[in-house]
Amino acid sequence: MTVNDDAFTNWMSREEIAESMIPVIGKLHRERDVTVLVHSRSLVNKSVVSILKTHRFARQIAGEELSVTETLPFLEALTTLDLGPSQIDIGMLAATYRADSGGLSVREFTARAVAGATGADKIERRAPRDVVLYGFGRIGRLVARLLIEKAGSGNGLRLRAVVVRRGGDQDLVKRASLLRRDSIHGQFRGTITVDEANGTITANGNVIKVIYANDPSEIDYTAYGIKDAILIDNTGKWRDRQGLSEHLRPGIDKVVLTAPAKGDVPNIVHGVNHDTIKPDERVLSCASCTTNAIVPPLKAMADEYGVLRGHVETVHSFTNDQNLLDNFHKADRRGRSAPLNMVITETGAASAVAKALPELKAPITGSSIRVPVPDVSIAILSLRLGRETTREEVLDHLREVSLTSPLKRQIDFTTAPDAVSSDFIGSRHASIIDAGATKVDGDNAILYLWYDNEYGYSCQVVRVVQYVSGVEYPTYPAPVV
Template sequence: MTNTWLQTLSQAESMIPLLGQLGREKSVKVQLAGKTLMADSVTGLMTVFDQHPELDLVQVHQLLEQILASNAEQSIVELEALITESDVAAVLSNQANDGTETPVVLYGFGRIGRLLVRRMCTLGHTTPGMALAAIVVRKACDNDLSKRASLLKYDTVHGVYDGLVKVDEVNQSLIINGSVVKIIYASDPAEVNYQSYGIDHALLVDNTGRWRDRDGLNVHLNRPGIDRVVLTAPGKEMKNIVFGVNDNDITEDDRIVSAASCTTNAITPILSVLEDRFGIESGHVETVHAYTNDQNLIDNIHKGDRRGRAAGMNMVMTETGAAKAVSKAIPSLEGKLSGSAIRVPVINVSIAVLSLNLKSAASVDAINQLLKNASISPELTGQIGYSDCADAVSSDFIGSQQAGILDSLSTKVRGNQAILYVWYDNEYGYSCQVVRLMEKLAQTTAVALTQLEDKAA
């Protein structure tokens, strides 16, 4: 259907209250080709609709009304599935939910922890099946609660948080967009009984990176009130999950899973598409990475020799396990990739250079078109982005929600040899991937609990 700009604007504006009501009252997230339709921005809706000129926006509005009138709750609804269905009511009946929410506990409140909160509590966005219940931290200072609130609200990289953050000193809580989030002070996970805070069957996300093996993370799992644990770092003796690639490998028996690393999430979806189409014989991954909090600002002692040198003044050679970790999501690439990293003086956004020997010959156009198609597919639109901007630089990708974005103008191919450049917001893009994984785990936990209750009855 052809729309003028003002017509499209008017239709997008009319959808805002419907999307807001769906998120606020029913915790239903509506997606189009994998992109979430947000209730906080007409411009955001216009951007999504601009990529799908074939859409009949009158029909989309009607579908939103039908979703609102249905029993769909605590779920993700894909518009494409409804547009092609003759019996919309039947599809929506399968989205019915008893309203069960999985409480989420964040263990640690650093760079990733705060961005997870921003993503989960964004105005106009909903995270179906889960709700942030508590954050566990070590008390750092007398005005710790106010300082935590300030760090959440104001961020040098990601700007001022567009939400309401209040401090409740009496109840030791933060109130984020009206939701009460308990702040639990503890120096060790073994100290916390979550049930004593009214938290049960919770999903705990460890953002500290302090424990990376099953024995260490089992301390969380053995605490009253915790059902599942997600590690926001590469993990040992557990499944390393890159959402969009191998998240279907998760079973109910997986009580502890890793969300892998930011670099692994950035490159694995693209490597998966290339492996399926061309096959990968071997390759090397070089990541030019923004400096992180584990480096020294000025030269000093550090357990990693080069990371002890001043991060803001040097390019620092270091190691990365991201290339080897790819095979945990794509087993066919076991032993085929090597990797290394250079930390550079930028505060956020990194780029991975993929130097690949393909099994069959390719071309720049073939690879770019393949990945462009993947970037707009419902399966990988959240994982793969596509840039054809001639003057793109790293800061342009701050706040990107995709795991990795192909710089298509930099793609180089000679026969079976290909070099690809993949930008990624190593903070927010990764956090979006973690939240996608959390949503899936929360929904499966809710289903499992419902089944247990049915058996008990």
């Protein structure tokens, strides 16, 4: 047998193993609310090739490839346990076991590592929580996709309605079409049907009522059977507590804004300050995509090295707020053609750091340049550190943070030498450290942080909503604090 034959036989063997994993992963998710991960990446509803690629990606951050032959025994061990709702990272289980099994079998090791999710310690399954989307633009539709994707167990967040202004004839059909097809993020994974008579869109069995209104005061959500819902405002029309509180009508319990808030509304970056949300807080913001991209790595650097001051320069994809061709715009420069120019503009991300990370006293400045790409941006974070260090030490620290820390869902890490912006379309992390571009000189460090300003941010929004609704379940093995 030739080397080529050996490689192909090995590939087919791994394909067969990945195929065997799919029904197990699906059953755990549907019946027990267990989400199976590999290094923070969900395997739920993934294809054979996607499962294999997710395992292979581990080599970029852990230094060696992870094989399905290593993780399958841990997945099989999970099926023997009395698991409650949780997220279980079989990649971390395999890596930890490889480093030190303690003389235990895979089944014994797994039972000990996920003990908090079993038996008397397990969390009871939550009742579904209603969600309403106010606005159905770029972020609204991606949040809808994520909510639909995560509805598999039937016990999490349940998208009940979308509120929009009527756009004319065929409005419902056109909005369903925009949900079904996306020029950047591709086809919707599943089926979508439209019921114009009842004003609903059904996506993968989720019946979503489309409510037409020009103002929150026009809507009685209880008339649609909606109760204690979390409303996600994707319009950005209201930014302060007074305006956002207009949404707090019968049927709506909390309001989450997908833009930076003003005044005393908390700006939340999941992974950094989401645990500061007070149980009685009814209005909050998920800040901006750029704030979500820079705050987690900024915290990681501040915790390890201290930060005396910093500057962030974002090279940001253009957005719907800009013009396709030169035309009037109330903001300076944004009236110039977005696909034809680099456009200097302002960013509130630097000032928002103080709200999300108040313990960081260092002054952070910021500016932004919009560039002619439709998605994925990069933040260049220049820091004066509290002590001198080396490039190797910084990269080792950030790699470890991306793998084992409480920030591992926010911070990703890549060593790919030819990485460009389009490689990160669809990333579910708030930001991705580009190891090859990182620069360190004594107490000065420059980090290059890629981020999908649409999809990665939408994932952060959903995480915040899961947290405030009580359906964000613990992860095992527990992250290293």
